[in-house]
């Protein structure tokens with residue numbers, strides 16, 4: 001049975017469809033505007049979304065675009081009371097799976113459409129499909145993000161990929177440097193050729209040289225045969241020099257020469273050979289500082305950093321957190337075969353508020369752990385690591401007021417009314433969660449009468 005979201009500002013339509021599909025055994029949620037629908041799409045996974053086109057705060061087509069980004073595998077059916085050629089074209093262009101006109105036939109048409117989707121979903125769970133899908137979902141090469149900062153990174157990847165210029169990727173640990181390097185390779189003309197990675201910090205000097213450049217038999221004790229080295233192995237493709245900031249000075253000189261001349265000499269050999277390798281380097285060190293301190297050669301820096309890409313830490317693009325958290329949830333719930341459908345709003349608030357020193361890797365691990373620990377059907381606050389649970393108390397995105405009383409405005413400003421409502425809603429939900437859904441206890445926690453609590457609870461539809 002499917003998990004369905006119905007979005008329509010006409011209450012009667014929502015009710016009609018909710019009753020119809022509930023009766024058929026589906027799980028149905030409703031939203032009466034785009035904003036509510038967006039929040040639901042952010043925190044839950046729906047098989048089917050049925051949405052009206054014209055709503056007071058946006059259009060179904062916009063919602064469809066948002067949904068495709070959040071959850072590309074969901075089916076999206078658009079319904080409209082005012083069919084026009086333009087909207088039909090917009091719907092199809094945006095990738096709607098169905099376009100249904102609200103007439104006396106609406107319920108029957110939708111019922112048929114949902115049945116078909118349901119059948120497809122059932123077929124999809126067959127072994128072969130599942131295996132392929134799993135590989136796709138666990139594949140590490142899907143870069144997620146919709147913040148302005150990540151969009152810039154995507155544009156950058158697509159611009160630099162077809163060229164052969166060297167790229168230096170910088171950013172804190174876990175921000176996705178390797179992922180970006182791979183994406184550049186995958187989107188280049190070299191994608192069929194090898195992509196080879198080496199962690200320059202993991203080898204002692206002499207070993208790194210022979211790893212990179214290869215050696216000939218007898219070059220040193222233990223060199224019992226010729227070995228080609230990674231530059232040779234990556235011929236025609238891309239060599240990813242990770243942790244370049246940890247490369248020692250003598251090796252830096254050697255690498256500089258190789259990049260300068262485009263030729264490699266294996267250790268112990270007196271012959272050089274030409275290389276055709278695109279070099280992408282990465283580091284989480286501040287190379288400017290390392291250069292100033294005399295630890296990193298400036299000439300090598302300029303050779304490597306023809307195109308610099310700087311990955312922002314996750315806390316500077318919090319808009320990406322819900323999207324990523326959901327994508328990781330989707331990945332791990334499939335791998336672990338758990339019936340978890342979403343993330344509770346208060347858990348999502350905490351995820352968005354936490355600082356993520358380990359960046360995306362830490363978020364990924366947190367979601368894996370949460371999916372493993374969760375016994376209910378949504379990720380709840382109780383399975384989040386303690387530091388994430390604690391994180392919100394000092395810095396909450398909905399409370400941009402700092403300890404010294406100053407307000408820090410995020411990009412694009414703050415919608416006061418919405419922030420206050422978000423906060424009220426978060427408190428109501430948190431209190432309900434903390435009191436196991438017992439309203440009187442939740443009211444006590446919030447120092448209000450049960451009557452007021454019911455008022456808020458109803459206002460925010462928390463039940």
Ligand SMILES: Nc1ncnc2c1ncn2[C@@H]1O[C@H](COP(=O)(O)OP(=O)(O)OP(=O)(O)O)[C@@H](O)[C@H]1O
Nearest residue numbers: 140142143144173174175176177178179284360361
């Ligand atoms: N934008 C993203 N979308 C999806 N997954 C991401 C994203 N960024 C990072 N990840 C995931 O987070 C993890 C860490 O990413 P990656 O290894 O690329 O980071 P890194 O910057 O190389 O970190 P380090 O400096 O510690 O080596 C990986 O599992 C990666 O798949």
Ligand SMILES: [Mg+2]
Nearest residue numbers: 177178242282
């Ligand atoms: Mg890395």
